[in-house]
Amino acid sequence: MSPREKDPEDNRDVQATSESDEPTTESPIGRQEEGSIPAERESEESASVSAAESNDGADGEEQAESAEQILPLLPLRGTVVFPQTLVPLAAALPRSLKLIDQVMSGDRTVAMVLQKDAENENAGPDDIMEVGTIATIHQMMRVPDGTVRLAVQGVDRMRIVEIVEEEPFMMAKVVKAPETTEDTVEIEALSRNAIDLFQRLVGLVPHLPDELVTAAVNVDHDPKHLVYLIASNLRMDPEMRQKLLEIDSVGDKLKELNAFVTKELDVLELGRKIQTDVQDEMSKSQREYFLREQMKAIQKELGESTETETEVNELREKIDSSGMPEEAEKEARRELDRLSKLPPAAAEYGVIKTYLDWLTSLPWNVTTESQIDIRRAREILDEDHYGLDRIKDRILEYLAVRKLKQDAATDEEPLLHREPILCLVGAPGVGKTSLAQSIARALDRELTRMSLGGVRDESEIRGHRRTYVGAMPGRIIQAIRRAGSKDPVFVLDEVDKLGSDWRGDPSSALLEVLDPEQNDSFRDHYLDVAFDLSQVMFIATANFLDQVPAPLRDRMEVLELSGYTDDDKLNIARKYLVPKQMKANGLKVEAAEWDDAALLNIIQHYTREAGVRNLEREIGSVARKLATAVAQDEPIPSTIGTDEVREYLGRPRYFYEERAARTAMPGVSIGVGVTGVGGDIMFIEATRMPGKGSMTVTGQLGDVMKESASAAMAYVRSRASELRLNPNFYEKSDVHLHVPAGATPKDGPSAGTAMTTALISLLSGVPVRDDVGMTGEITLRGQVLPVGGIKQKALAAQRAGITTFILPKRNDVDLDELPEEIHNDLTFVLAETMDDVLKAAMPEGFSERVTNDGHAESVPSSQLAARGVA
Structure with missing residues (x-):
C-alpha cells in the first residue's frame, strides 16, 4: 500500500471498524460487532457451523492442511481476524483498494495477516506476521470519503509459505494450519471454566449483551470456536490476539484465554470495588451531615456549645493573650460579640472572623530582646561591606545611644523608643539594600522589605476599608505580621519611584509612617485601630534624592552612598x-x-x-x-x-584615551555630571556656521540645561571685547551647542561652566586642555555657583584620567569627604568666576586675554594634607 494524504481515521487501513472510529474505553472489553456473529443469528449460525463441522472428517482436514494455494494477501493494521468470526474492516490505501476490487470480481477469498508495525503504510514481506487467516469478503460498501468498508468472515487459520508477488499488491503461497484438538477431560474442564469466566465478565460490563453467554454455551462442544468467539468480544491488544491465533494446541489456547480473562476480571472487580467504596463514602458523608445537623439542634436544646461558640472561645483566648492596647482590645471584643450572634452561613461571619484573625495575629507586644554589642556590630558591618565608614559610624552611634538609654532606663522613667529613619541615596549597585540587611544582622532584628517602585495606590500603604469585598490591611501591616515582631528593620526600597494618580498619593500616606512624632499611632484603614510603629527602624533607599517629595525627604536622615573608587x-x-x-x-x-x-x-x-x-x-x-x-x-x-x-x-568596552583626540580642536570642553549610574564625564561640543545669530541646543537636554546654555551665550556676548573676541560674531553666525550621547536624557545646572568654556574656545580658536574637567553653574555676571554630587563627579574625573578638576569655590567643604586616593590623583581648582575657570582650563597663553584678575585657587594634594583633608 503506497502512502497518500488522508484523514487521521484513514491511517488505520486495513483495520477493524465499528459505529465509532475508536474503540470505547469504558472497559477492556471490545464491541460485539468487532468479532462475533450477532446475537439474533446465533442459533441459526451455530446450527450451520455444527453441521459444517460434523461433515468435516479427519482425512479432509489433513488433505486441506497439506494443500497449498496462492491467495491475495491483505495486511491488517491493528487488528486480527479469527477463524469462524465475522469482522467489519475499513480500507483506504490505493494498494488495498486494488486488491479488494480484484477479489470481489473472483471468489472473494483473501489471506489476511497482521502487520508488525501498524504505522507502516507500505508493508512488505518482512513487515507482516507468518500466521494469519483465510477469509471471505461477504459484503463491500464504498463510502463518499474514498474508503471501502467490508464485512469479512474468517474461515481457516493459515501459514504463509512464501510471497510470490509484491505488485500491484502482495500474492502469497499459503497453507492451511488447523489447530490440534484433543478430546480430553482437561479440554472439557478448560472450556467450562472459560464459559464461567466469560459469564462473570459479561455481568460486569454493561455494554455486553447476555446473549453472548448463550452463544458461548452453544459452541462448548467446539473448543476452538469457543476460544475465538470469546476472544473476539474482548478488548484485547493486537499482539495478544496474534499470540492466541499462533498457538497450535486448542488446550494451550484455552489456558492463555482463561489467564487473560481472569486478569481482566480482577481489574474489573477492583474497579467495581473502588466505585462501591466511593459511593459508600458519599453516603457516609451525607449521613454524617444530617447527624451533625441533628446534633446541633440537640445541643441547642440542651444549651451546650456549638461550633460557632468554639471558634468564639478560641478567638477570645487569642485576644486575652495578644497584649493589644486598650483601643484595639475594645474593638476586638465588640466584633467578637457580633460574631457570636451570627450563624456561620451569614455573609458577614467570614468578614468579621478574618478581621479578628488579623487583629490577634499582629505582634502587638512582641519585641526582639538582645544585648547590644557595639564591637560585634562593627565586625558584622565590616565583614559585609568595604568602606562606607560614614554609614557605619551612624549605625554605631545609634547603637551606642540606645545602649546608654537602655542602661539608664528605670521604672519611673521607662525607655522611650524613637528609632531613626534613614534614607540611603546612591546609584544602583553601591550596596543600599545589602547594607540594610547587614544593619538588621548587626542589630539582631528581623528584616522585612517593601518595594515601592511603581506603587500608585494609597491603599497599598494604608489598606482598604472593610466595606470593600476582599479588603485587606496595607503592605505596612502585612510586613509587620510577617516579621513577627514590632521592632524589625523595615526596608522601604526605591522610595523615589513612588507614583501618584487619581487613586491617591502613596508618598503622602508614608508621611505618617515615617514621622517619629506620629508613627506610634499609625492607623491602617482595614484595622481602624492605632498600631505602634515607633520601634520599627525604617531604612528607605533611593537613586535620586531630588525625586523624593520634599515633605517625605524632610522626615528622613539622608545618607549618601556616592560610589566607590x-x-x-x-x-x-x-x-x-x-x-x-x-x-x-x-x-x-x-x-x-x-x-x-x-x-x-x-x-x-x-x-x-x-x-x-x-x-x-x-x-x-x-x-x-x-x-x-x-x-x-x-x-x-x-x-x-x-x-x-x-x-x-572580549575587547574592552570603555575607553578614556579618546579624551585628548576629542578636545584637540576648539569648541570642545569636558563637563562632569551625575547620571543614573553615578558620576560620568560628558563632552560639550560647540560649532558655528554662517547665519543670523541663532543658537541651537541638542543632546536631549532638559529645561534647566537649555537655560544654562542661554546664560552661557549671554555671558560670552557680554564679555566678547574683554575676551578679545569679535564683538559682532553673532550677527553673521549661527551657533550649535551639542552634548553627545543624545539617547540619554540630561538636565541640571552643573554644565554651565563647561558650556561657557566650549563657546569661548570655539570663538577664540584655542582648544581647551584635554586633562581638565569642570562642573559648576554660571550666572549672567560670570559667577560660578555651587552644585551637588561633588564626590561622584570627582570619582568620575579620576576614572577618566583627568588631572585637574575645576569646581565652585563654595564647594570646598565637599573636598573633606573625598578619599585620599582622589586627592592624590587630582588637582582641584576652586573658582569664583568664569575668569578663574578660563585661566585653569585654557592653555597658558590664553590667560593674557583675561583682563581682570582671577580668583582661582589651585589646591594640590600636599596642601590638602596640610589642611587635614583625608
Whole structure:
C-alpha cells in the first residue's frame, strides 16, 4: 500500500471498524460487532457451523492442511481476524483498494495477516506476521470519503509459505494450519471454566449483551470456536490476539484465554470495588451531615456549645493573650460579640472572623530582646561591606545611644523608643539594600522589605476599608505580621519611584509612617485601630534624592552612598566578589589566582558604574568560562591576568584615551555630571556656521540645561571685547551647542561652566586642555555657583584620567569627604568666576586675554594634607 494524504481515521487501513472510529474505553472489553456473529443469528449460525463441522472428517482436514494455494494477501493494521468470526474492516490505501476490487470480481477469498508495525503504510514481506487467516469478503460498501468498508468472515487459520508477488499488491503461497484438538477431560474442564469466566465478565460490563453467554454455551462442544468467539468480544491488544491465533494446541489456547480473562476480571472487580467504596463514602458523608445537623439542634436544646461558640472561645483566648492596647482590645471584643450572634452561613461571619484573625495575629507586644554589642556590630558591618565608614559610624552611634538609654532606663522613667529613619541615596549597585540587611544582622532584628517602585495606590500603604469585598490591611501591616515582631528593620526600597494618580498619593500616606512624632499611632484603614510603629527602624533607599517629595525627604536622615573608587572596587572584588563568584560557579577559590591588574582592567575597561553590580557580573562571566573548562577536563590558567580577561570577556568596552583626540580642536570642553549610574564625564561640543545669530541646543537636554546654555551665550556676548573676541560674531553666525550621547536624557545646572568654556574656545580658536574637567553653574555676571554630587563627579574625573578638576569655590567643604586616593590623583581648582575657570582650563597663553584678575585657587594634594583633608 503506497502512502497518500488522508484523514487521521484513514491511517488505520486495513483495520477493524465499528459505529465509532475508536474503540470505547469504558472497559477492556471490545464491541460485539468487532468479532462475533450477532446475537439474533446465533442459533441459526451455530446450527450451520455444527453441521459444517460434523461433515468435516479427519482425512479432509489433513488433505486441506497439506494443500497449498496462492491467495491475495491483505495486511491488517491493528487488528486480527479469527477463524469462524465475522469482522467489519475499513480500507483506504490505493494498494488495498486494488486488491479488494480484484477479489470481489473472483471468489472473494483473501489471506489476511497482521502487520508488525501498524504505522507502516507500505508493508512488505518482512513487515507482516507468518500466521494469519483465510477469509471471505461477504459484503463491500464504498463510502463518499474514498474508503471501502467490508464485512469479512474468517474461515481457516493459515501459514504463509512464501510471497510470490509484491505488485500491484502482495500474492502469497499459503497453507492451511488447523489447530490440534484433543478430546480430553482437561479440554472439557478448560472450556467450562472459560464459559464461567466469560459469564462473570459479561455481568460486569454493561455494554455486553447476555446473549453472548448463550452463544458461548452453544459452541462448548467446539473448543476452538469457543476460544475465538470469546476472544473476539474482548478488548484485547493486537499482539495478544496474534499470540492466541499462533498457538497450535486448542488446550494451550484455552489456558492463555482463561489467564487473560481472569486478569481482566480482577481489574474489573477492583474497579467495581473502588466505585462501591466511593459511593459508600458519599453516603457516609451525607449521613454524617444530617447527624451533625441533628446534633446541633440537640445541643441547642440542651444549651451546650456549638461550633460557632468554639471558634468564639478560641478567638477570645487569642485576644486575652495578644497584649493589644486598650483601643484595639475594645474593638476586638465588640466584633467578637457580633460574631457570636451570627450563624456561620451569614455573609458577614467570614468578614468579621478574618478581621479578628488579623487583629490577634499582629505582634502587638512582641519585641526582639538582645544585648547590644557595639564591637560585634562593627565586625558584622565590616565583614559585609568595604568602606562606607560614614554609614557605619551612624549605625554605631545609634547603637551606642540606645545602649546608654537602655542602661539608664528605670521604672519611673521607662525607655522611650524613637528609632531613626534613614534614607540611603546612591546609584544602583553601591550596596543600599545589602547594607540594610547587614544593619538588621548587626542589630539582631528581623528584616522585612517593601518595594515601592511603581506603587500608585494609597491603599497599598494604608489598606482598604472593610466595606470593600476582599479588603485587606496595607503592605505596612502585612510586613509587620510577617516579621513577627514590632521592632524589625523595615526596608522601604526605591522610595523615589513612588507614583501618584487619581487613586491617591502613596508618598503622602508614608508621611505618617515615617514621622517619629506620629508613627506610634499609625492607623491602617482595614484595622481602624492605632498600631505602634515607633520601634520599627525604617531604612528607605533611593537613586535620586531630588525625586523624593520634599515633605517625605524632610522626615528622613539622608545618607549618601556616592560610589566607590577604583581602589575600593579592587578591594571589594578581591575580598568579596571573586570568592563569591568562584563558589557560585562550583569552583574552589584557590583554583585560580586573580591578578590585581586583571581586576583593574575589568573595572576600568569593562564596566562604567558607581557600584559593583556589573563588576560582579563580569567576574562571574570569567568564572563560568573557567568552570566550563574544568567540566571538560581542560586545563585552566593558574593566574587570571589581563590576557585571560581579554580572552574571556572580549575587547574592552570603555575607553578614556579618546579624551585628548576629542578636545584637540576648539569648541570642545569636558563637563562632569551625575547620571543614573553615578558620576560620568560628558563632552560639550560647540560649532558655528554662517547665519543670523541663532543658537541651537541638542543632546536631549532638559529645561534647566537649555537655560544654562542661554546664560552661557549671554555671558560670552557680554564679555566678547574683554575676551578679545569679535564683538559682532553673532550677527553673521549661527551657533550649535551639542552634548553627545543624545539617547540619554540630561538636565541640571552643573554644565554651565563647561558650556561657557566650549563657546569661548570655539570663538577664540584655542582648544581647551584635554586633562581638565569642570562642573559648576554660571550666572549672567560670570559667577560660578555651587552644585551637588561633588564626590561622584570627582570619582568620575579620576576614572577618566583627568588631572585637574575645576569646581565652585563654595564647594570646598565637599573636598573633606573625598578619599585620599582622589586627592592624590587630582588637582582641584576652586573658582569664583568664569575668569578663574578660563585661566585653569585654557592653555597658558590664553590667560593674557583675561583682563581682570582671577580668583582661582589651585589646591594640590600636599596642601590638602596640610589642611587635614583625608
